[in-house]
Amino acid sequence: MQKYSVFNLIKNAFTGHKNWEVAWKDPTPKSEYDVVIIGGGGHGLATAYYLAKEHNITNVAIIEKGWIGGGNVGRNTTIIRSNYMHDDNARFSEFGMNLWRNMSQELNFNVMFSPRGIINLAHSDAQMNVFSRRGNSMRLNGIDAVLLGREEVKKIIPMADFSENVRFPIFGGLMQPSAGTARHDGVAWGYARQADSMGVDIIQNCEVTGFDVVGGKIKGIRTSKGDIKANKVGLCVAGSTSILAEKLNMTLPVETHLLQACVSEPIKPILDSVVTFGAGHFYCSQSDKGEMVMGGDLDGYNSYAQRGNLPTLQHVLTEGIAMFPFLSKLKMLRTWGGIMDMSMDGSPIIDKTHIEGLYLNCGWCYGGFKATPASGWTFAHTIAQDKVHELNAGYSLNRFHTGHLLDEKGLGTKTWIS
């Protein structure tokens, strides 16, 4: 594979960039693979990459209905963090943080991981206590966390509302300094390019139409480009999980909902960290291009439409101005929506299923992007070894039966309430 470097960039500049190779090929599917991963999003591409890299399984196909990276990996607000309270979530996401830190070099693709810190603002002493519980838990799990007072927050984000005319004054916040952002498309493309170079077939514009299950074992899949045999199939399709589950006669503890996000017009740098509002659901960061990247609540009813309605954004932006009054004068440039696989306790599922050879990766809610590397790594392990790794042991399907739930927010099964 051609190496990406500043030297190669300069060298190619003198030949008009005519000699760059394709980042990934466009193969026609073979009739059989060792492993088929359904879903060419971040998690699917990462899974294929780690299957090849960590387990030397390269006879792998990624089957993508549209174009790779077109789902939530290309529709999120690019936040990466491990500020979780539950041990299972904390361990898993901190493992992921380490993968993020080396990702650009490992993939030889600049994913622009930018550890600029995330601040969760608190607006009451009670909320400071709730955040302390989480922050202390993080620290005891070896994750960085700092509790900030009002004045400390003011030093970092003086543009937040510290005025008298504020409904919910800022009391302080919980900060994870090592959290940050990354270039979402780059993550998908970086994994795709490496996976492709190790022999993985990336099949785009190929829709899965059915499954071959014989005697409780998976034998292959049916697609719009023909049948493909495989004894191991990984399902990695986020908001489309329930659609494919239906073809397998499975019903899952997952619902599909729409989450919108938007960006403002680009402005000169004003905000260096990722900041979340504590008296509602709003979060904000500034992209390298200068756009304020903003998100918040779900649209609030089951949805497969990658388009949302304005009242939700109005609600989200109301909280935005409550936090950052300067947003009022900016203009909303672009809005988009992604369909989220909301699980019944807000935590994901990476597990085997009752069908031998069929593996499930879903339930990421709106936290899928940050989990991309750890999800791919553990899912690859689960598929390759046919058993769950201790990192994803907590993400079992069975927890909904046993009661070992991982409910970070304590909201229960009303998945549409964020």
Next chain:
Amino acid sequence: MSQDFRLDKIGLINRDKKISFKFNGKSYFGYEGDTLASALIANGVHLVGRSFKYHRPRGFFGAGVDEPYAIVQLYRNNETDPNVRATEQELFEGLEATSVNCWPSVNFDIGAINNFLNKFFPAGFYYKTFMWPKSFWYKVYEPFIRKAAGFGVASIKHDQERYEHKYEYCDLLITGSGPSGLASAYAAAINGARVILAEDKPRFGGSLLTSEVNIGNQSGKEWAEKIITELKGMPNVIVKNRAQVFGYYDHNMLVMSERINDHLPKSKKYSPKQRLWYIRAKEVVISSGSIERPLVFGNNDTPGVVLSSAAKEYLKVYGVLVGRNPLIFTNNDSAYETAIEFKKNGIWPIVLDTRSNPESEIIDEAKRMGIDIKFSYVVIAAKGYKKVKSAEIAKISEDKKDLGKIENLNCDCICVSGFWTPTIHLASQSGNKTKFNKEIDAFVPNQPKQEETTVGSANGVFNLEETLKKSFEVGHKLSKKITNKDNKVSVPQVVEKKTTQHDKFWCVPLPKGKKYKRFLDFQNDVAVTDIELALREGYRSIEHVKRYTTLGMATDQGKTSNLNGLQLVSNVENKIVPEVGHTTFRPPYTPVTIGAIVGREVGKHSKPTRKSPMHLWHEKNNAVFVDAGVWLRPRYYKRSNETLFEASKREATNVRKNVGVCDVTTLGKIDIKGPDAAELLNRVYTNAWLKLPVGKARYGAMLREDGIVMDDGTTTRILENHYHMTTTTAQAANVLSHLEYYLQVVWPELNVNVVSTTEQWAGAAIAGPKSRDVLQKLFPDINVSNEDLPFMGYIESNLFGVHARIFRISFSGELAYEVNVESDNGNFMWEKIMEIGKEFEIQPYGTEALSTLRIEMGHVAGSELDGRTIPYDNSLEGMVSKKKDFIGKRSLNREAFIAKDRQKVVGVVPLDKKTSIPEGSHLVKDANAKLPNPKLGHISASCWSVEYNNPFSLAILHDGKNMIGEKLFALSPLKNKSIAVEIVSSHYVDPKGERVRS
């Protein structure tokens, strides 16, 4: 400064009113009716900014919303707005603007070095480099890139402007007041429909303002004026200018942003700056017109290269010349109108037409006027850096592959026309899949998904006669469906010049050896080579192309670049355009001010504030308030310079010693009536309710179906079939919905009605050993002895003439009562309690003292019932009925819930009896264990026990019931605290509960 490029007579501006303004610190003047762009061009200013990536000089390209270049920082009334499009900003007296994205100045911009190095910065170059050394991305490269990117500067001053919202319903919403919009609006209005006609620009008429046509023996402009005047006079019509419909949402809800004061030096009093309209329309007529496409050639981004339609608009609307020596480069007839307009005003244009020998009325007219036309000619490149000085032109072969000898032609502007792109954004937003129309090389709406009809050039119809006929018909037909009327208007006679087919050619090949940059996206500096590179590297889906190159992702959202980008992809990939497909259009059509989207809910009004009827009393008595959801509750009542700790300790001590009163109005209250009310409670709560006698209260906890505690509170049987339920403040709304759900959906056979009475009753909790004395004096008519009003008893009485409900319930663990009166009497009640309680040393107490009292009693509250705990965890197992079924019971037998070492609430006391344990600390065995240090539980609530005068906390602890007496550590790494503690019973004070029964 003279206006060298302003013509004397022509234009719609008001020459009687001069307006002075500043650009980059220099003073200029223009006229009322100018945009900032037209005024600058009139003054000979053609350089306004720098491009995003290469910092190439940027001038004006369009005359409206499609403008990719002319973005400025605006100063108005001591405030500043970033990223204002000069082509849309109307001139006002005192306007000041500056260039953005350049340093130190637009004329001399250091960033332009990027342009000389541009071959090293192709599309996506940043994915390939800046990876070494590892830490440099975040520390060095990224800050540098961030500083170079972005346009305007946001002020962190709070926005002083006001924005409003309006909700409107109509029969027909018509988006755009060009010929098609006017005709359909008029036809519908005449037929009795309620019509809203929205025009984005200040002037109505759209293309009629600049085209040479006749409608019904008047000029197009006069006809437009007449129709608008008539529409404005009709009671069933709302006509709005400066109003853009930017979003088409579900169920025919459209959103329009109206700029009310943006064109004035400051907003008029009592008038918002902008207004956002939510419009629910029965039918939508999309008459948003079309935008001219650029032609692509070398250095086609040089200032002075403008859209030919924009050049015409500057001439006819503003009397401004984009150049005195214009070159017009076209592949179709419409640019001839621009040429003719120049000629009429004494300017000699040269036309280069890519077609070999087109024939039409308008070309004939141009020829007749003696305009120099070169057929089969193309512009190869614009010459000049900050302004066009000349053009390299050449003859092109019939197959458009070979170029003739390069000639140099002097000119000071190049007006380009690559035919027209229908503005299909709204139709696409509504869900219309759109189709590719080969005849016009562009997408047009297909089958409507909602009640929408697209007319005129937005629908790909560029012939006025046909447009009018169709639009009148649409207006009539749609209105008839709604009004059932049949008033028709006759379609006026149209005189327009016939045109001929455009040339399906839009990108000029490079001559051998030339490496001119040919731009597609002008703001984001996306050139032909960038698209080619993306495709070469395998980014072949149009979405990949867009994301890899950033084509169409600038603030103009690709209005002039998307289709050319598509054409290029289809050429390289050898696919037809519809196979390439276009990226999805999403609202907003143009960027919308966030303040306008939010409206009035800012500052203190971002969320409602709920106050109890006694709020003013609390305020007058130095209460310090705390937010409890949207309620404000007194946290403590400050005396002189007491701290929170001192005050709450004093208040709590006084409750234990004497008597205190607490405002409990915020608790949720639900009135429950009906013969099956007891059965409902029995199903909702975990404990038994069928045998609760009238006049008695009972504590209950309710679960979600997953077994988790949802809420707790007391419910009182007021009458045989009448109950009064209380909920926590936080869960009040959820509990009501929960009850309604089960009553209406799951158990409709139960005959029960529930209604919220939270706001109907004001509540005061009177607690402490002397509370009975206070109560007796408040209610002399009744006997409140322990026998007559025992614990959990209920009685009604009157409080100095006011009806009151008296509950003997206690959260503080002391002898206590809760008195409820109708809200209007709340303050009266409170003042009476204070007055009568005086001799018993009554003091009001706030939520902080309330917490202290409940914590040391081991009463669980929100911090324990946190949506993750089951009844057992909260020591409520005694309340879980074994006999009857209830909501969530079936979930309680799950493996994790019945585990022997299940978590449980316990009490925690520091060994030194001095150090308060911060809430949110975790309990561990070994304070110095290496990380990750296994956590056994967390401190859910802490207080200073006023009973024992030492710190006390509650914790939810793993295997809590077997841990009593254990020594552990409470760790708060965040606060750098490690405290040795002992685990005790959660019932720290009065474990037998004698006081409440005393």
Next chain:
Amino acid sequence: MLHIKCPYCGMRSQNEFAYGGDASVKRPELNKETTDSEWDSFVYLRKSLRGKHLELWHHISGCRQWFKVQRDTATHEIFKTLKPSEDI
């Protein structure tokens, strides 16, 4: 913003309503033996269909009645609204 026909009040904008989730989920009867899997599916499992979806809405800022809506989860087209006791 969706436009929803409350069976009791008529057409109202979505901001008057709260969503209540899948209406096809039936609560097992009280006091009746249910298997683990029946109970788990009631509490946690959802079909989450793409296309026609029968769901509950609650007219919280209106008549406070719960009702059923048949809606397309891909296009948001609403086909029918019904009282809780009615079936499609």
